Amino acid sequence: MPISVLLGIALGTARVYGNVIIRGIASAIVIAFRGFPVLVTLLLIFFGLSDFGIYVPPFWTAVIGFILCSGSYQSEYVRGAIRSIDIGQSLAARSIGMTKFQEVLYIILPQAVRRAFLGITNELIYLVQYSSLAFVVGVPEMFAVTKTFNSLYFRPVETFTTLAVVYLVMISVLVIFFRGIERRLAIPGIEITTK
């Protein structure tokens, strides 16, 4: 999850500040992995790469696929947030002699990531949900295991309700965790912290 966020920040930043080449590469990644359904991405990594003699184990296929996909979505939240930062912040940073790189790293991103934070957490919750797709490349994740269990005992209501509750609990724990971070990131005087 942290890697997908970092990828998102890197891609989003590259698309705003990168030169033509960097921007082009970042945009291509984002267009591709937001364009492909996750399922197709996973199948392409697993089967597509094996055509070139590269075998990616199922678990790593899922990890790489989810990072690329999630990171691409994340990048748009970050890009939007960067765009929303007042130009005065940038002028002030340059006026004390910061390079463009220092400006982005110390002034723009700390503010942009805060603005993008809620969107980012939303995307991370999706990421947990995507994990149920990992079964297509044979990862024994919760959904696949539950399905197998169900086909053995044929108790769909009970088994899938249990699965739903497990997901709900997992997500709830995440939400509480995110709330904690949100509070820590809040800038006194600007953002209203939830009591």
Place this chain on the structure above:
Amino acid sequence: MNSNIPVLKVENLKKSYAGKIILDGVNLEVDKGETKVILGPSGVGKSTLLRCINMLTLPDSGKIWLEGVELTEPNTDINKMRQKIGFVFQDFNLFHHLTVLKNVTIGLTKVKKIPEEEAIKIAASALEKVHIPNTLWNKYPAQISGGEKQRVAIARALAMKPSIMLYDEPTSALDPQLVGEVLQVIKELSTAGMTSLIVTHELHFALEVANELLFIYNGKIVEQGPPEEVFANPKHDIVKKYIASIYSRKG
């Protein structure tokens, strides 16, 4: 350094936006310890001139020197030179996510690579000069008043130990009752020998603080001289009108 070299020299500076001429050949010099005030109606290029001087806006043509180093020369490391030019913005532009103290130290630690501990000492001295008590050091910009924000912004620029301070209408965004405290600080710094170039509409202040007034109109300096002279005996009609309009507005 040769003391005959002016701190700032601007020669034939031109800038236009979308075909509209904003600066039409501005020449000026500021010597060490001098304070010059730029006056002029709104929209005549005063802010553009200041931003061109530290190259936040790139001039179309003309030359700028800071202590003999040409800023407009493409090989000049402009980031390095900007450290020596303190810039105070109309709308403060404090870094929202940093405390008062960090706003002042960040340039020292990240740009000048000064160790944190020493940076805090320098910042403390700068904050003291602008009368920000240490009870405000850990506040964030959104928690302090406009006058305090602008004084912190001045401290942020001062901490970099600049050769010159540029003020771009430093009190225009302030409530009237907060203007005085900011002008007082600028005046104290100027009196203490800080070389300054100030854009303002505060005529009384200009009269008190300036060694020379520069009046800009249509992208050119149309009148310049000691403030008493310009006020008592303006040569151009536009200068007369401007002075009269400001006084009538203030009642």
